Amino acid sequence: MSRGWLGVVSAAHVRRGVELGIAQINHGQRAPLTRMQPGDTLVYYSPTRQRGDRTPYRFFTAIGTVADDDIWQADEGDFAPYRRRIDYLAATPVPLADLRPRLHLTGEPNWGYQLRTGLVLLDAHDVQIIREAMHA
DSSP: OOOEEEEEOOHHHHHHHHHHTEEOOGGGOSHHHHHOOTTOEEEEEESSSSTTOSSOOOEEEEEEEEEEEEEEEOOOSSOOOEEEEEEEOOOOOEEHHHHGGGOSTTOSTTGGGGGGGSEEEEOHHHHHHHHHHHHO
16 A cells, blocks of 8 residues: 655755656655655655755645655765655645645644654645645
């Protein structure tokens, strides 16, 4: 059974990932990528536009499907992040504020604390709400 995942990444990094057709979580750590399986849905949430920004952005910025089991280490000179292939869907970014009242993810007090892990399991209800909103 496929699962849904929420990756927490700046919008600029999400754009690059979509262009490359890859996922990269927690600054290139391997462990979060191993939690995902082929067929799982990955939704990106971007709290900021650029890494290190102080101005909040808070949009769901991309959605796709984990394509296969392959996890590899890229060579970017002094940076060697782990990645895996994602089949991204055509999608329009959606503000968190538009969906927040309907999501299970945001239903608990201090719900945002879990985002600090960089990869959060989403239930099927939330995946469907976000998918519909991003494709509207």
